[in-house]
Amino acid sequence: MTIAAQPGGGNSARPQPSGLADVIDTILDKGLVIDAYVRVSLVGIEVLTIDARVVIASVDTYLRFAEAVNRLDISQEKQGLPGLVGGLEENGAKRKTKGMLDAAGDKLREFTAESSGEERPARRSR
Amino acid sequence: MTTQSQDTRAPGAQQMAVYVYGIMPADIEVESGGTGVGDPPGEIRVVRHGDLAALVSDVDLSRPLGRPDDLYAHEELLDSSAAEVPVLPLRFGAVVTSDDAVAEELLGPHHDEFADALRQLEGHAEYVVRGRYVEDTILQEVLAENPPAAQLAEQIQGKDQDATRELRMQLGEFINNAIVAKREQDTRAVGVAVKDVVAASVVREATHELDAVYAAFLVETDRAPELEQALEGLARDWSDRVELRLIGPVAAYDFVGTTAPAAGG
Numbered sequence: 001m002t003i004a005a006q007p008g009g010g011n012s013a014r015p016q017p018s019g020l021a022d023v024i025d026t027i028l029d030k031g032l033v034i035d036a037y038v039r040v041s042l043v044g045i046e047v048l049t050i051d052a053r054v055v056i057a058s059v060d061t062y063l064r065f066a067e068a069v070n071r072l073d074i075s076q077e078k079q080g081l082p083g084l085v086g087g088l089e090e091n092g093a094k095r096k097t098k099g100m101l102d103a104a105g106d107k108l109r110e111f112t113a114e115s116s117g118e119e120r121p122a123r124r125s126r
Numbered sequence: 127m128t129t130q131s132q133d134t135r136a137p138g139a140q141q142m143a144v145y146v147y148g149i150m151p152a153d154i155e156v157e158s159g160g161t162g163v164g165d166p167p168g169e170i171r172v173v174r175h176g177d178l179a180a181l182v183s184d185v186d187l188s189r190p191l192g193r194p195d196d197l198y199a200h201e202e203l204l205d206s207s208a209a210e211v212p213v214l215p216l217r218f219g220a221v222v223t224s225d226d227a228v229a230e231e232l233l234g235p236h237h238d239e240f241a242d243a244l245r246q247l248e249g250h251a252e253y254v255v256r257g258r259y260v261e262d263t264i265l266q267e268v269l270a271e272n273p274p275a276a277q278l279a280e281q282i283q284g285k286d287q288d289a290t291r292e293l294r295m296q297l298g299e300f301i302n303n304a305i306v307a308k309r310e311q312d313t314r315a316v317g318v319a320v321k322d323v324v325a326a327s328v329v330r331e332a333t334h335e336l337d338a339v340y341a342a343f344l345v346e347t348d349r350a351p352e353l354e355q356a357l358e359g360l361a362r363d364w365s366d367r368v369e370l371r372l373i374g375p376v377a378a379y380d381f382v383g384t385t386a387p388a389a390g391g
Contacts, residue, residue: 018201018205022254022256023198024197025330026254027200027201027379028217028219030382031148031216031379032148032214032216032382032383033220034217034220034232037231037235038232040227041223041224042220042222043187043221043222045143045187045191045219046191047190047191047192047219048190059295061298062294062295063291065265065298065335066279066282066293066295066297067294068261068262068265069265069279069297069301070279070283072266
C-alpha cells in the first residue's frame with residue numbers, strides 16, 4: 001500500500017501525502033515519548049522546529065472574521081441580508097482604509113498556512 | 127535472546143549518539159541505504175532485542191535537529207514502514223547514548239508491553255482526516271443561520287474600522303463560536319460516516335480557526351478503500367463548503383501512549 005498523491009486538487013477522500021504542517025502536528029505532538037521509558041541514557045539535543053501551530057489571539061481571530069464578513073460578496077448575500085444593499089456604495093469609499101488590515105491578515109494566514117514549505121526555525125521549548 | 131550492538135562512535139571529535147525512530151517486531155528487514163535525520167543524514171540501522179527491533183540512526187549531537195528535512199525523514203521512514211508492518215512511532219527528537227541503551231534500557235525493560243502493543247497494531251494503520259472550511263461559504267452559512275450576526279454585519283458594513291471595533295469584536299466572536307459548534311457537529315458527522323470501518327478514533331485538537339474536522343482513525347489496512355468510500359460521500363456533500371483531505375497510511379502516532387501503548391480495537 002502506498003500513499004497516493006491526488007493530482008489536480010479538488011475535493012477528495014483519497015489518501016494524500018502529508019504537508020509539513022501535518023507532519024509537525026503529528027510527530028512533535030504524538031507518538032511514544034521516550035522520556036517515559038528511558039531516563040538514564042537520554043541525551044539532550046537541541047530541537048529546532050517550525051511551529052506552525054501559532055496560537056492566534058482571540059481578538060485577532062475575531063477581527064479577522066469580521067473583516068472577512070466585510071469582504072463577502074454582497075450580491076451573494078442579498079437574500080439573507082436585504083439591509084446590506086444600502087451600505088454598498090459607502091463601502092467603495094472605505095476600501096482604501098481596509099487595505100492595511102487585509103495585508104496583515106494575509107501575512108498571518110501565510111504564516112499559519114498549510115504546508116508552507118518555508119523554513120522558519122523557532123526555538124521550541126520542551 | 128540476542129542483542130545486536132555496534133560501537134556507534136564515529137571517528138573524530140564529533141559527539142555521536144543514537145536517534146530512535148520507532149519500534150517494530152524483530153523479524154523485519156530493513157533495506158540498506160535508507161537515511162534518516164541529520165545533515166548529512168544518518169544511515170538507518172536496526173537494534174534488536176528479543177522480539178523487538180528499534181529503527182535508529184547515528185546523530186551528531188553538535189548539530190540541532192528540526193529542519194524540515196529532519197521532520198520529513200522521521201515521518202517518512204515510519205509511515206512507509208507502517209504501511210507494511212506494525213510500528214510504534216516515537217515522538218520526534220528521541221536520542222539516547224548508544225545502541226546498548228536502546229536495547230537494554232528501552233526495549234528490554236518494556237519488552238512485553240511493546241510486543242503486546244505491536245500485536246494489537248498488526249494489520250492496522252492510521253489515517254488522518256482533515257477538513258478546512260471554505261471561508262466565504264461558512265461565513266455566509268453562519269450569517270444566514272443567525273439573524274443577529276447578520277444584523278451586526280450590516281451595522282459594520284462600510285463603517286470606519288475604529289468606530290466599529292466593538293461591533294467587529296462581537297461579530298467575530300459570534301462567528302468563531304458558531305464555527306466551533308459547526309466543527310463539533312461536522313466532526314461527529316465524519317465519525318458517524320466511518321464508524322463501521324474504523325477500529326479506533328481520536329479527535330485531534332483543531333490547529334486552525336477554519337478547521338472543520340481533524341481526527342485520526344485506526345483502520346485495518348485491508349479496509350482502507352472502504353474508508354475512502356465512506357469519506358467520499360461526505361466530500362461530495364461538502365464540496366463547496368469543506369476541503370476534505372485524507373492523509374495516510376501513517377504510523378499510529380495517535381494510538382500509542384505511555385499509559386496505553388495501543389488503542390484497544
